Amino acid sequence: xxxxxxxxxxxxxxxxxxxxxxxxxxxxxxxxxxxxxxxxxxxxxxxxxxxxxxxxxxxxxxxxxxxxxxxxxxxxxxxxxxxxxxxxxxxxxxxxxxxxxxxxxxxxxxxxxx
Amino acid sequence: xxxxxxxxxxxxxxxxxxxxxxxxxxxxxxxxxxxxxxxxxxxxxxxxxxxxxxxxxxxxxxxxxxxxxxxxxxxxxxxxxxxxxxxxxxxxxxxxxxxxxxxxxxxxxxxxxxxxx
Numbered sequence: 001x002x003x004x005x006x007x008x009x010x011x012x013x014x015x016x017x018x019x020x021x022x023x024x025x026x027x028x029x030x031x032x033x034x035x036x037x038x039x040x041x042x043x044x045x046x047x048x049x050x051x052x053x054x055x056x057x058x059x060x061x062x063x064x065x066x067x068x069x070x071x072x073x074x075x076x077x078x079x080x081x082x083x084x085x086x087x088x089x090x091x092x093x094x095x096x097x098x099x100x101x102x103x104x105x106x107x108x109x110x111x112x113x114x
Numbered sequence: 115x116x117x118x119x120x121x122x123x124x125x126x127x128x129x130x131x132x133x134x135x136x137x138x139x140x141x142x143x144x145x146x147x148x149x150x151x152x153x154x155x156x157x158x159x160x161x162x163x164x165x166x167x168x169x170x171x172x173x174x175x176x177x178x179x180x181x182x183x184x185x186x187x188x189x190x191x192x193x194x195x196x197x198x199x200x201x202x203x204x205x206x207x208x209x210x211x212x213x214x215x216x217x218x219x220x221x222x223x224x225x226x227x228x229x230x231x
Contacts, residue, residue: 032157034157036157036158038220042163043148043150043160043163043173043209044148044150044158044160044209045160046157046158049157087220091158093152093157102152102157102158102205102207102225104222107220
């Protein structure tokens with residue numbers, strides 16, 4: 001079945017550091033891939049998505065490229081800010097299956113130190 | 115790890131009827147639960163935030179009279195879709211956290227698929 005694996009946290013970085021949060025997936029079909037972010041005290045928000053191989057999703061300085069050859073969708077940001085402190089969830093949804101429900105990774109907590 | 119269940123997993127109903135979906139935290143006390151909706155082939159949309167013992171906070175554009183949320187205990191939140199119509203057909207997911215300050219992660223339920231005929 002479909003699954004998502006992402007690196008465990010917490011991840012602690014200094015402000016302006018480079019960020020990578022790894023995410024790999026297993027899917028039987030042709031999934032869409034997502035990164036969601038949960039800021040303290042709030043619900044999930046869609047951060048970015050990619051719907052096919054080699055697509056790059058980007059938003060708020062974050063990027064992730066859909067790599068079918070490595071079944072990965074790693075989240076990157078060149079220079080993080082304190083305001084990026086949050087929990088990040090990688091997810092997939094298989095667009096061509098009857099059951100297209102979204103499947104989440106376990107989340108990675110990110111702490112950015114000033 | 116913590117487990118969150120939803121019931122039912124599948125529901126088919128006639129237009130105009132009401133449907134109740136339960137979200138339970140099985141091995142922890144959930145101070146906060148979230149309700150999400152996934153439109154077909156699309157990403158999740160946050161509908162509301164539910165805190166035990168208080169009224170839910172709805173996101174902009176979500177009709178609170180149509181999607182009634184009750185968080186009566188630390189282990190149970192319910193979402194009632196009132197007078198359901200075909201456009202309410204969707205996949206509804208809840209998540210729960212034991213920490214109101216969100217120092218702990220949230221756990222997702224398996225989802226409930228609603229089909230309104």
